[in-house]
Structure formats: structure tokens, C-alpha cells
Amino acid sequence: MSCMMTMQNISKQTLEKENQDLREQISSLQNDHSSLQNEHAYVKEQLEWLKRQVFGKKSERVVREVNEEQLLFDGFESLFKEEKKEKQKVPAHERKKPVRNGQDKIKLPPDLPVERQVIDVPEKERTCPKTGKPFKKIGEEVSCKLCYKPGSYFLKEIVRPKYALDEKIITASLPDSLLERCQADESLLADLLCKKYADHLPLYRIQEILSREGIHISRQTLCQWVYRSGEALKVLYDEIKKRLLASKNVFADEVPVPLQVKGKGKLQKAYMWVVAGGRQADPPYRIYGFYPDRKHDNAFDILKAYKGVLHSDKYGAYQKLAKEEGIIWCPCYVHIRRKFFEAQSGNPKIRDWILRKIRYLFMFEKVAWARSEKERLRIRKEKEEPIIDEMIETIKKELVDGKHLPKSKFKEALGYFQSSVPYLKNYMKDPFARLDNNVAERAVRPLVIGRKNWMFIGSEKNGKSAAIIFSLIQSCRALKVNPRSYLEDIMRRLMTHHSQKLVELLPHEWAKTQSSKIS
Secondary structure (H helix, E strand, O other): OHHHHHHHHHHHHHHHHHHHHHHHHHHHHHHHHHHHHHHHHHHHHHHHHHHHHOOOOOOOOOOOOHHHHHHHHOOHHHHHHHHHHOOOEEEOEEEEEEOOOOOOOOOOOOOOOOOOOOOOHHHHEEEEOOOOOOOOOOOOOOOOOOOOOOOOOOOOOOOOEEEEEEEEEOOOOOOOOOOOOOOOOOHHHHHHHHHHHHHOHHHHHHHHHHOOOOOOHHHHHHHHHHHHHHHOHHHHHHHHHHHOOOOOOOEEEEEEEEEEEOOOOEEEEEEEEEEOOOOOOOOEEEEEEEEEOOHHHHHHHOOOOOOEEEOOOOOOHHHHHHOOOOOOOOOOOHHHHHHHOOOOOOOHHHHHHHHHHHHHHHHHHHOOOOOHHHHHHHHHHHHHHHHHHHHHHHHHHHHHOOOOOOOOOOHHHHHHHHOHHHHHOOOHHHOOOOOOOOOHHHHHHHHHHHHHOOOEOOOHHHHHHHHHHHHHHHHHHHOOOOHHHHHHHHHHHHHHHOOHHHHHHOHHHHHHHHHHHHO
């Protein structure tokens, strides 16, 4: 009997052990299945994002809910009238009626040279074949066509008579030149810099353009001219930087540029930092700084001793600066919006709600910037702050109660927003602060276009010189100043100009003097 009981106990224990093993296997399989599901969802989300980047639209536009917006923006209708376009009915559908406001009309300068070409009726046809009487000239039909001649080059021969008396010989001094003992006139240097840094032409293409005109200059010589010009213009760069950082309102960003490693023939990733600033709706002045890496110290270097409002993305260097005394950091809502726009997984209702709320913020900002500074701060306090508070509460609740994949883009977007919460209302402290960092983003765009053409920067010293020239030319473009005319003029005057009056050679002051000369 005892033997039989022992056998039953052993059988029961074996069965329990097998059941336990099976439960563990099932649990392990369930965990593996859950892990694979999460991984599949994550990979699927990444694939969908990649497909949108390659084949989809890049616009982040969200469909508007008209009824809700009409209630939200009640009383601001007049500020959006210019956006409404008149429509005309045509068979089967409606089509937007084109607005003819003169923008498509060709405008020409009043001093544009005119070459007159006369196409007359042959003399035989100017006599009536029936009566033999000649036709009388009663006027002219004039047609104009805009023409083009290839850029012309010429040699400037500077003649200085020599005079002698006894053993003494005298002659006039050469005019001051930006580059000492350089065969290039300031007009050629200005054209060279504009072609490279405004039109994004690499030096080998500029060399080909010159060779088509029969002018052969080595690429090494052109490179030396560009580098030396940047070094000579550094005093103006420093003046712009000093005034920009004194504006108390700046926008910062950085973009990678390839740098050639000396002696190795390889490329490494360097960075061009850009800071734009000023207390205007669209600040025109910008400075670029070249650095061989993306260390946080670079941001501290280019913004050395700066105190005021700082707009940027959430790169760690700017977050460190945000903790500095006197810095009011304003994170970019465009970057926040982009995070949620790219998050296709997660809670679609929360995602769409957040995108709609951010759109409302930008619409209120458009209204605010059309008003006075005091009114702008009032609109932000009364209309925009409640929206931000509502977003903070909703996202906090979603992070606590929601179930999201740890690596999903939606979870990443929620975390991105939540980590910015202490700074989200900072733009309300200054009437010239903005919701976005688009000023710096626009300033970065010429660099992105340029690096597709000139491919890489040859050395660190050339990178620093390029940053100086970029700063002057892109500031001119933002101010609607002709950079070629500006550079040619100030390069002739820089060497003899008083060092305490360098502000007179900055683009905005130069433009004033030019307009006064014309008037």
C-alpha cells in the first residue's frame, strides 16, 4: 500500500512539474509573441515613415475644422481677409480666379542701357504703286525685348607718371587694395564671392566660365583669393556679430558640412553654426561659425556672453545654455509639431488633437504679430496660454495612463513635448520672441544648397573664411541688398575707413547711403 502511495506521489509531482514547465513555456512564448508584435509595429512605423520621406508629400498641413476655427477666431476675421481668394464658376466645377496684382509684371531699372534697332519698310514699298505718291511718316511702332550679353571682362591699366629732379624720383601711390599685390580688382573679387556663396557655384565651374571668355586662372589661385578676402572682411563680421548679440533676440541652428582631412584624402563631418538675430518680425542679420565638430562648447563660443531670448531646437548644447543666467530659451513648436506629425502609431485622436491645437497657436500668433507689442503680449496671455495649459495636462495624462510602445514615434513625441514643458511659455515674456525657429532654419538653407555643389570644405581655415563671407552675403540677401555691388564698394573703402565707424559699412547702413545718393 505504501509503495502504491509513493508511486502516486511521484506521478503527481512529475505531472505538476510538467505542468509548471508548460506554463513557463507558454509564458515565454507569450512574451516572445508580444515582443515580436512590438518589434513588428515599430518596424512597420519606420517603414511607413521612410515611404513618406521618399514618395510622400513633405508638407505638414492638417485639414482644418472650419466650424471650430470660426468660433475660436471670432472677431479676427478682418486679419484673414487677404487669404480669401475670389472664385469664379465654370462648367462642372469651381476654379480659383487668378489675382492680378502686378506681381507677374516685368520691372526694369530706369538706367538700363537701350540699343535701338530700326526695321524700316523698303524704299520701293514706301511709294503707292497706283499714284506714285510717297507715304508720309506719321509715327513709330515700338516693341521692347529684354536682351543679354555675356559678362564682359577688361584690364584696368593704372598709369603713374614718374618725375625726377636731380637724384630724387617721385610717383603717385597706388590706391589701397583689399588684397595686397593681388592681380584681381575688387570688382572681380566681389563677383567671385557672389558666384560661390550666393549662387553656390564651385570654383571649378567659375574657372570654366572664365576660360570660355579666354581667361585662364588656376583653381588654386581662385581659392587663395577667396580665403584672403574672407580674412580681410573679418572686421565687418565681428561688427555684425557684436550688434547681433546685443539685439537680445537670437535664433540658432547648426548643419553638417563635409570637411577634407589634411593628408588623408578623407572627409569628416564638420558643422556650420548659424545665429540670426534682431528685434523684428524677420531679423535680417546672421552670422555663421565653422567648427570641426558638434561639441556643446561651440554653441557657448558663438553665443559667448549673450543674454536674452534664444530660439532653437532641443539639441543638448542649447538646453545647457537655457540653464545659464540671463538666457530665456524658447523651444521650437515647429519641431514639436513635426514629431507628432511623423507619429502615425499610438492614439490617433490625441495626435490629431495636438496638431490642431498647435495650429491654433500659430494662427493666434499671426494675429498677434499684426498688432502692437503690448497687444501681442495680451493675445498670448489670454488666447494662447490656455491652449498650452490644456496640451500640457492632456499629454501628461496620456503618458501616465496611455499604453504605448517604448520605441514608438508617438511615445517619442510625447516625451519630446514633456521635456520642454518648463520652457514652453517663455516666448510670452518678450514681444519679439517667436513660437518657432524658422528664421535660423531659413538661414541654414543656403548652406544645404551650397554643399550639394561645392561638395566639401578644403580645410578648417577655409571653413572659417567661408563663414565670414557667408555672413555678409546672406545678410545682404535678407536685407534685399545686392551683395555684389555691396562687396565691391566696401572692399574698396575698407582699408581707409575709420575703425570706429565700421558700422557705416554694414549692409543696412550701406543701403541707406545708396538710396540717398539715388534720391
